[in-house]
Structure formats: structure tokens, C-alpha cells
Amino acid sequence: MLRLHHTPLFSAWPNDMIAPLLAQSQPLTLESGEILFAEGSPARSFYFLAVGRINLIAAAATGQEKIVEIIQPDDLFAEAVAFLGGRYPVTAQADATTTVLEIPLDLFVATLEQRPLLMRQMLARLSMRLHFLVKELRHLSVESAEQRLASYLLELCPVVNSPAAIELPAKKAAVAARLGLTPETLSRVLSRMRKAGLIEVEQRTISIPDPLALRRWAGGR
Amino acid sequence: MLRLHHTPLFSAWPNDMIAPLLAQSQPLTLESGEILFAEGSPARSFYFLAVGRINLIAAAATGQEKIVEIIQPDDLFAEAVAFLGGRYPVTAQADATTTVLEIPLDLFVATLEQRPLLMRQMLARLSMRLHFLVKELRHLSVESAEQRLASYLLELCPVVNSPAAIELPAKKAAVAARLGLTPETLSRVLSRMRKAGLIEVEQRTISIPDPLALRRWAGGR
DNA sequence: CGGGGCCTTGACGTGATTCAATAAAGGTGG
DNA sequence: CCACCTTTATTGAATCACGTCAAGGCCCCG
Numbered sequence: 087m088l089r090l091h092h093t094p095l096f097s098a099w100p101n102d103m104i105a106p107l108l109a110q111s112q113p114l115t116l117e118s119g120e121i122l123f124a125e126g127s128p129a130r131s132f133y134f135l136a137v138g139r140i141n142l143i144a145a146a147a148t149g150q151e152k153i154v155e156i157i158q159p160d161d162l163f164a165e166a167v168a169f170l171g172g173r174y175p176v177t178a179q180a181d182a183t184t185t186v187l188e189i190p191l192d193l194f195v196a197t198l199e200q201r202p203l204l205m206r207q208m209l210a211r212l213s214m215r216l217h218f219l220v221k222e223l224r225h226l227s228v229e230s231a232e233q234r235l236a237s238y239l240l241e242l243c244p245v246v247n248s249p250a251a252i253e254l255p256a257k258k259a260a261v262a263a264r265l266g267l268t269p270e271t272l273s274r275v276l277s278r279m280r281k282a283g284l285i286e287v288e289q290r291t292i293s294i295p296d297p298l299a300l301r302r303w304a305g306g307r
Numbered sequence: 308m309l310r311l312h313h314t315p316l317f318s319a320w321p322n323d324m325i326a327p328l329l330a331q332s333q334p335l336t337l338e339s340g341e342i343l344f345a346e347g348s349p350a351r352s353f354y355f356l357a358v359g360r361i362n363l364i365a366a367a368a369t370g371q372e373k374i375v376e377i378i379q380p381d382d383l384f385a386e387a388v389a390f391l392g393g394r395y396p397v398t399a400q401a402d403a404t405t406t407v408l409e410i411p412l413d414l415f416v417a418t419l420e421q422r423p424l425l426m427r428q429m430l431a432r433l434s435m436r437l438h439f440l441v442k443e444l445r446h447l448s449v450e451s452a453e454q455r456l457a458s459y460l461l462e463l464c465p466v467v468n469s470p471a472a473i474e475l476p477a478k479k480a481a482v483a484a485r486l487g488l489t490p491e492t493l494s495r496v497l498s499r500m501r502k503a504g505l506i507e508v509e510q511r512t513i514s515i516p517d518p519l520a521l522r523r524w525a526g527g528r
Numbered sequence: 529c530g531g532g533g534c535c536t537t538g539a540c541g542t543g544a545t546t547c548a549a550t551a552a553a554g555g556t557g558g
Numbered sequence: 559c560c561a562c563c564t565t566t567a568t569t570g571a572a573t574c575a576c577g578t579c580a581a582g583g584c585c586c587c588g
Contacts, residue, residue, distance in 0.1 A: 144441060144444060144445035144448075144449070145445075145449070146445060146449040146450050146454070147454075147526050148449070148450075148454075148526075150449040150450075151449065152444065152445060152448040152449045154441060154444060166433075166434055166437050167434065167438075169427070169430040169431040169433070169434040170431055170434045170435060170438065172434065172438070175437075175438045175441045175442070176441060199423055199427065202420055202423050202426065205423065205426045205427070205430065206390070206420065206426070208430060209390040209426065209429060209430060209433065210390040210391060212387075212390075212430065212433040212434065212437060213387055213388065213390040213391045213393070213433065214391060215437060216387050216396075216433065216436060216437060216440065217388075217391065217393070217396045219437065219440040219441065219444065220365060220375060220396045220397060220440065221396070222444060223365060223373065223375060223440065223443060223444060223447065224365040224366075224367060224373060226444065226447045226448050226487075227365075227373040227447050227487040228365070228366070228367035228369070228371035228372065228373050229367055229369075229371075230543080230544095231543080231544070233367075233368075257565095257566070257567090258566075258567065259566075259567085266447075266448040266449075267544080267545095268544075268545060268546080269566085269567070269568090270544090270545075270546085270567090270568080270569085271543090271544060271545075272567095273567065273568055273569080274544090274568085274569085276568095277568080277569090289553085289567095305368055451575080451576095452575075452576070478533095478534070478535090479534075479535065480534075480535085488576080488577095489576075489577060489578080490534085490535075490536090491535095491536080491537085491576090491577075491578085492575090492576060492577075493535095494535065494536055494537080495536085495537085495576095497536095498536080498537090510535095
């Protein structure tokens with residue numbers, strides 16, 4: 087045990103504050119497709135993703151779904167709801183066989199309150215998420231499918247000025263939903279990029295010989 | 308002086324903590340169209356809007372603009388950037404002759420850190436904004452123009468089960484940008500709603516005889 | 529009276545979705 | 559290891575929502 091200590095949020099926590107939290111936490115296993123929590127249900131825990139994959143989904147009345155975020159192993163999620171005494175704003179659904187650690191919010195908050203420094207970090211963390219969402223908002227509203235996919239791929243690139251081979255973090259349908267597209271559209275955009283010589287696609291692996299060229303290409307659409 | 312005391316954020320602050328903050332703050336007046344701060348510039352202050360109107364804008368490379376939020380008098384804004392030592396994620400532009408109070412972030416943060424209770428409130432506030440943005444994300448990505456406008460109007464309704472007359476908070480072009488639409492589309496949707504007998508439009512005033520009917524109508528599109 | 533925002537309306541173009549069919553990949557059991 | 563079935567991905571054609579372009583109306587203010 088436990089990679090939890092190495093998350094950005096907990097890395098600064100002294101061990102003796104994490105221990106009681108862990109004592110009250112429990113691992114949960116989900117099969118692919120299972121719902122961890124549903125949008126609107128009261129939030130009593132947040133989670134650490136140990137193995138597998140979780141999609142955070144915002145659904146509309148029409149049944150259309152948008153993936154707000156694809157959670158990867160070693161990520162914490164849903165911790166930001168704690169301070170509203172709140173409800174989950176999204177649905178969390180497993181996209182593969184998945185194990186999460188369920189951590190009770192009340193103890194977490196109580197611990198935070200004894201340590202202004204930790205609070206400060208938590209604020210920074212929320213602020214980061216805020217920026218992330220504002221960026222998402224921009225992507226969705228003023229950018230084309232090409233631009234959205236290009237930004238997304240470029241974000242996955244470790245460095246932007248040399249060739250990269252990246253791995254899509256989930257099946258293409260999920261990536262499409264993450265980008266606010268249909269799987270069909272994603273497929274077409276990928277093939278346009280391929281035909282333009284900007285990327286190579288092999289299953290979930292995408293090679294980008296020149297990321298900057300990709301950015302330029304997407305800029306003009 | 309001063310309505311600042313009555314904002315959700317400051318209402319719990321003791322006067323003697325607000326006073327030094329005010330001493331370091333100064334009023335600023337902007338003409339319509341003037342930029343208060345630009346996206347990406349370093350954030351040293353946040354603001355209280357006394358009179359006028361400010362649009363928070365996220366722009367894309369193509370020049371397209373999305374209004375993230377329309378700020379109204381007595382609102383605080385840009386306070387959430389404080390904890391990243393950050394840069395403004397959006398541009399703030401006056402949409403009318405406007406006066407704001409410019410409050411230095413460093414002193415604000417320093418004050419917060421001495422008072423865990425205030426920090427706790429700040430966390431709640433950020434959490435709220437997070438929920439707001441997630442909701443926005445959903446609206447933008449999985450809802451039609453009709454649904455977006457309907458939700459928007461319904462949010463402006465004080466009560467949903469009795470007739471309401473609401474006032475658009477800005478000129479229609481700005482509302483359109485807020486909803487991620489063009490002015491033309493907004494106009495058309497409004498007129499569709501009017502023809503369906505769901506609303507009456509008179510300049511910026513919109514009467515909704517039956518909000519629930521509006522919600523149902525929008526549900527099926 | 530005239531000019532300039534602001535809003536509306538129409539005709540048209542286009543990017544993305546939808547529907548449907550096919551192909552490829554992955555998993556399972558014989 | 560291969561046939562079989564399911565899931566996932568691609569491709570094409572038709573459709574649709576929304577955006578773009580352009581023209582005209584309204585209202586306010588000089």
C-alpha cells in the first residue's frame with residue numbers, strides 16, 4: 087500500500103492523517119458498464135481509481151451522453167463535490183473491470199479543516215479543475231471537430247516539437263463522447279488527418295510525426 | 308459603503324478583515340467595449356461589479372467568441388484564479404459603461420489563510436462554480452438550441468409553476484453568445500417559441516405563462 | 529430627417545449526425 | 559488453432575440543425 091500517497095492531493099499529507107482515512111475506506115470492484123454513482127445522488131464518498139477505467143458522464147433528457155472526463159488509474163475523482171454537502175454532478179460508469187477505493191467525504195473534510203495548508207492545496211486543486219472546465223467549454227463551443235481532436239491529441243503528446251506515439255486512453259467511442267462527437271465523426275476526422283499525412287493510426291495507437299504541423303493544419307479550419 | 312459586504316463570499320467576514328482589503332482596493336471605470344483583463348495575463352486582482360455589465364469571454368484562434376458568463380452588478384468575479392498563482396482563463400470585457408472595484412488577490416489570500424472558516428467557504432464557492440461549469444458543459448454538448456434557450460429562460464424564472472416575466476440580462480447578441488448560438492439562431496428559436504404560444508417577447512422582456520409547458524416542449528427536441 | 533445600433537427574416541451552404549451496411553478485432557469454447 | 563459470435567470501428571448516403579450571407583425593419587438619439 088499505496089499509490090494514494092503519491093497523488094498530487096495527498097502527497098503533502100503526513101502519514102498519520104492518511105491512515106485513519108484509509109481505515110474507513112474500502113475497495114470496490116465494478117464490472118464494465120456498472121454505475122459507481124449516478125448524477126444527482128447524494129455524495130458521501132470520493133474515489134481513487136486503482137485499476138480499470140471510469141467515465142464521468144453528463145446525460146441529457148434525450149439520452150444523449152457527454153463524457154466529461156475519462157478517469158485513469160491513480161486518479162482521484164469526485165473529491166470536489168465535498169464542499170457543497172452536495173450531490174454528484176455527473177454519473178460515474180465503469181468502462182472495464184475496475185477497482186476503486188471509496189473514501190468517506192466527511193472524515194476527509196474534517197481532516198482538511200484542521201490543516202489550513204491542506205485546505206490551501208485543495209483550493210489550488212479546485213482552481214485547476216475550474217481552468218480545465220473553462221478550457222473544455224471553449225473547445226466545445228468555438229472549435230470544429232478537427233480542432234477539438236487536434237487539441238486533444240496534442241495534449242496527450244509529451245513534447246510538442248518532436249515525433250510522438252500516443253495511446254488513446256479508451257475505446258474510440260468513448261473518446262468521441264469525450265470530445266462531444268459521434269464515433270462516426272471521430273473516425274472520419276482521423277482518416278482525414280491520416281490522408282493529410284499528419285498522423286498514423288493503428289488501433290488505439292496514434293503516431294504524430296510532427297505535432298506542430300498538426301496544430302497548424304487544425305488552426306485553419 | 309458597501310454592497311460588497313452582502314455578497315455570499317464576504318457576508319461572513321468580520322468588518323475588521325474587510326476594511327484593510329478595501330483600503331487597498333480601488334474603483335475603476337470602463338467604457339463599453341473596454342477590456343478589463345485579457346485571457347492569459349497574470350492575475351493580480353479580482354473584482355466586484357458595482358454598476359454596468361461585464362462579459363467573460365473565451366476566444367478561439369479563429370476569432371470566434373463564447374461568453375462564459377455574463378456578470379451582473381453585485382457579483383464578484385475572477386476570485387477563483389487566486390489559488391493557482393495564475394493567469395486569467397478568460398477575457399473580461401465591459402458591455403456598457405461599468406464600474407468595478409479592483410481588489411488585490413495577495414492580500415485576499417493572506418487573509419483567507421488566517422481563517423479556516425473563510426477558506427471553507429471559499430472551497431464551497433469554488434465547488435459551486437465547478438457544478439455550474441459542468442452543467443454548462445452538458446448544455447453545450449448534448450442539448451439543442453431549443454433546449455439550451457429553454458433551460459436558460461427557466462433558470463431565470465423565480466418559480467417554475469406559475470407565470471413569470473423575466474428580463475434578459477443583456478442584449479440579445481450577448482445572450483446568444485452566452486448560449487453558444489448566433490444572434491440569428493436565437494431570434495429564430497424565440498420566434499418558434501412565440502408561435503408555439505409558450506412565450507411572449509417584448510424587447511428584452513419575456514413572459515412565460517406556463518414554464519412547465521416550456522420545459523416539456525423543449526424536452527422533446 | 530437621417531444615421532447607426534440592434535434585431536429579425538429569408539435563402540443558401542455546410543459540417544456533423546443519423547441510419548444502415550460492412551469490415552475488422554477480440555474473446556470464447558470446442 | 560480455428561470457427562463462431564460479439565464488440566468495435568469504418569464507410570457511404572441521406573438528412574438536419576445551425577451558421578453564413580445579405581437585405582430590410584425598427585427604434586433611439588442627434
